[in-house]
Amino acid sequence: MMLPLPVCCLRRCFKKHNSKSKERGGRDSKSSITVTMAASSSSMLLSAPSQLKKSNLSSLAWILPLNISVPRHQRRRAPPIFIVFSMDAKPTILVAEKLGDAGIDLLKGFANVDCSYNLSPEELCTKISLCDALIVRSGTKVSREVFESSGGRLKVVGRAGVGIDNVDLAAATEHGCLVVNAPTANTVAAAEHGIALLTSMARNVAQADASMKAGKWQRNKYVGVSLVGKTLAVMGFGKVGTEVARRAKGLGMHIIAHDPYAPTDRAHAIGVDLVSFDEAISTADFISLHMPLTPATSKILNDENFSKMKKGVRIVNVARGGVIDEDALVRALNAGIVAQAALDVFTVEPPPNDSKLVHHENVIVTPHLGASTMEAQEGVAIEIAEAVVGALKGELAATAVNAPMVPAEVLEELKPYVTLGEKLGRLAVQLVAGGSGVKSVKLTYASARAPDDLDTRLLRAMITKGLIEPISSVFVNLVNADFTAKQRGIRITEQRVILNGSPENPLELIQVKIANVESRFASAISESGEIRVEGKVKDGIAHLTKVGGFEVDVSLEGNIILCRQVDQPGMIGAVGGILGAENVNVSFMSVGRIGVRKMAVMAIGVDERPSTEALKRIGEIPAVEEFVFLAL
Numbered sequence: 099m100m101l102p103l104p105v106c107c108l109r110r111c112f113k114k115h116n117s118k119s120k121e122r123g124g125r126d127s128k129s130s131i132t133v134t135m136a137a138s139s140s141s142m143l144l145s146a147p148s149q150l151k152k153s154n155l156s157s158l159a160w161i162l163p164l165n166i167s168v169p170r171h172q173r174r175r176a177p178p179i180f181i182v183f184s185m186d187a188k189p190t191i192l193v194a195e196k197l198g199d200a201g202i203d204l205l206k207g208f209a210n211v212d213c214s215y216n217l218s219p220e221e222l223c224t225k226i227s228l229c230d231a232l233i234v235r236s237g238t239k240v241s242r243e244v245f246e247s248s249g250g251r252l253k254v255v256g257r258a259g260v261g262i263d264n265v266d267l268a269a270a271t272e273h274g275c276l277v278v279n280a281p282t283a284n285t286v287a288a289a290e291h292g293i294a295l296l297t298s299m300a301r302n303v304a305q306a307d308a309s310m311k312a313g314k315w316q317r318n319k320y321v322g323v324s325l326v327g328k329t330l331a332v333m334g335f336g337k338v339g340t341e342v343a344r345r346a347k348g349l350g351m352h353i354i355a356h357d358p359y360a361p362t363d364r365a366h367a368i369g370v371d372l373v374s375f376d377e378a379i380s381t382a383d384f385i386s387l388h389m390p391l392t393p394a395t396s397k398i399l400n401d402e403n404f405s406k407m408k409k410g411v412r413i414v415n416v417a418r419g420g421v422i423d424e425d426a427l428v429r430a431l432n433a434g435i436v437a438q439a440a441l442d443v444f445t446v447e448p449p450p451n452d453s454k455l456v457h458h459e460n461v462i463v464t465p466h467l468g469a470s471t472m473e474a475q476e477g478v479a480i481e482i483a484e485a486v487v488g489a490l491k492g493e494l495a496a497t498a499v500n501a502p503m504v505p506a507e508v509l510e511e512l513k514p515y516v517t518l519g520e521k522l523g524r525l526a527v528q529l530v531a532g533g534s535g536v537k538s539v540k541l542t543y544a545s546a547r548a549p550d551d552l553d554t555r556l557l558r559a560m561i562t563k564g565l566i567e568p569i570s571s572v573f574v575n576l577v578n579a580d581f582t583a584k585q586r587g588i589r590i591t592e593q594r595v596i597l598n599g600s601p602e603n604p605l606e607l608i609q610v611k612i613a614n615v616e617s618r619f620a621s622a623i624s625e626s627g628e629i630r631v632e633g634k635v636k637d638g639i640a641h642l643t644k645v646g647g648f649e650v651d652v653s654l655e656g657n658i659i660l661c662r663q664v665d666q667p668g669m670i671g672a673v674g675g676i677l678g679a680e681n682v683n684v685s686f687m688s689v690g691r692i693g694v695r696k697m698a699v700m701a702i703g704v705d706e707r708p709s710t711e712a713l714k715r716i717g718e719i720p721a722v723e724e725f726v727f728l729a730l
């Protein structure tokens with residue numbers, strides 16, 4: 099039997115659970131709630147939480163919002179709604195725009211998939227608090243409000259396509275949300291559409307078709323222009339631009355390109371000259387736009403630039419509507435500067451019904467169809483589903499837009515060093531005495547490899563995560579590490595030390611120094627006055643190899659006790675005895691000393707956290723001058 103219960107009761111229950119989960123240190127549960135609607139009304143009632151298995155309740159982490167989207171026709175009906183919950187630990191992925199079946203199947207193998215299309219911005223903001231990932235195409239604005247409304251749960255936004263101008267990347271980064279796209283699967287489709295628009299514009303295919311369908315036979319009216327021998331300026335020589343250039347060459351056109359960031363040799367390899375912006379637009383018979391929409395490219399074709407073009411130029415746009423000042427284009431068309439335009443994209447999509455551009459007789463239009471082939475959509479769906487699932491599993495995404503992209507083989511090699519970096523950061527910051535603010539951190543990477551061979555962004559991000567997480571409640575990941583450090587006023591500088599020797603390993607050692615702070619373990623302060631820890635990777639395991647001026651060697655697993663004592667017999671036994679009596683397992687012990695029977699630092703790896711009493715007794719051993727317990 100299902101007992102109806104007002105939403106507020108369940109809310110209370112969820113709230114209670116949530117606070118408990120926080121007490122336990124749970125910051126970010128992947129738990130999810132699947133909601134099945136049996137009927138609906140504006141006064142929603144839910145099945146009694148008492149009926150939910152206790153074991154399942156422990157996975158509840160999110161409060162169900164009251165304003166679940168309910169179809170309008172159902173809202174008007176009187177009967178109360180009953181919602182049946184099923185709970186599991188799967189993440190939830192919201193697919194907000196149509197995605198190919200192969201992608202959906204892939205997602206379903208890993209997560210609960212909610213395909214809800216045409217959501218209003220408010221509905222999206224409501225739903226998002228129940229989702230771990232969101233997949234969109236170009237039709238959904240993923241605004242700052244979406245990230246704010248997610249309450250920190252949204253971990254990945256997948257853009258099933260190339261352009262990410264509909265995603266607020268700054269907000270995503272600030273919220274530690276990874277944005278991935280599918281940058282390759284629709285390249286050919288977009289290039290083919292560009293060529294389709296180019297050829298049909300030149301031969302008036304769309305206008306002639308409409309005229310015939312209107313019962314006319316106007317052979318003289320639709321005389322076109324030839325493409326062979328004409329100059330095509332490809333603006334933006336990236337993936338799509340390159341493919342358009344290749345195809346247009348096959349049509350006998352002369353291709354020039356403008357792209358401030360494209361390598362000249364790549365252009366030369368396919369017989370294309372890279373030229374300046376002004377040269378491109380002033381010498382071209384046809385201009386095809388293939389750059390992203392950015393502040394620098396916004397309205398880049400404007401009155402001033404139209405006035406520099408050859409009279410009778412023809413323009414194709416399959417990039418983004420916003421790169422053209424549309425009012426200026428209408429003026430240029432009316433003035434005869436631009437003879438024709440073929441547009442797949444618009445500043446506002448869909449454009450207003452009375453758009454002068456859409457209705458202009460010299461303009462042909464398609465409703466953002468560049469990526470819309472069966473093949474491209476299947477490819478995009480798989481590409482984005484794999485990227486999103488991978489990201490949810492914690493893998494680094496090769497198509498990350500707001501985080502360092504690291505090729506899989508490099509990542510494999512860097513993995514133990516990434517762990518080393520994070521642990522060193524975690525250790526170093528715990529050595530800082532309370533009250534000293536961390537402001538300046540210096541990272542040193544010593545390697546026998548050439549500087550270009552080592553991408554340190556990943557290492558820096560993970561060291562930053564290690565530095566910040568123990569001293570704050572902020573969730574730090576690869577995405578928001580730099581942002582979070584900056585926000586907290588921590589200046590992180592990096593330096594490379596080139597070592598002689600074999601470049602077989604990417605790194606020999608990593609050093610983390612925190613300047614201008616006091617330490618709760620004075621021996622961690624180096625000769626130059628900073629807290630200093632150093633580590634190496636040995637047989638794939640991260641090791642701490644130096645603390646302050648003392649050489650140690652302890653694997654960075656579990657927890658570590660650092661003791662400074664006068665070097666003398668029996669110290670290992672004394673400390674080991676106290677820990678043994680508490681059933682605390684010692685994984686490693688290492689003593690670094692400045693000289694026989696002089697000062698020594700002992701590093702002890704322990705699997706469990708010793709009791710306060712045991713730590714106190716270690717501190718009371720007469721030869722121990724200071725000690726510190728560090729949780730990794």
Ligand SMILES: NC(=O)c1ccc[n+]([C@@H]2O[C@H](COP(=O)([O-])OP(=O)(O)OC[C@H]3O[C@@H](n4cnc5c(N)ncnc54)[C@H](O)[C@@H]3O)[C@@H](O)[C@H]2O)c1
Nearest residue numbers: 261288334335336337338357359388389390416417468469
């Ligand atoms: N109509 C569609 O359905 C459709 C389909 C796919 C791609 N696109 C759009 O096409 C564009 C290109 O996609 P892509 O996959 O080739 O991207 P890409 O990143 O491979 O290429 C973009 C190129 O533009 C260049 N660029 C950047 N700023 C520039 C500037 N100021 N002037 C000239 N060039 C500049 C970049 O250096 C890069 O080489 C994007 O805007 C994308 O959103 C549209």
Ligand SMILES: O=C(O)[C@H](O)COP(=O)(O)O
Nearest residue numbers: 235236258259260261469
């Ligand atoms: O940037 C893109 O990938 C294209 O504009 C395709 O957008 P769409 O996925 O909305 O078709």
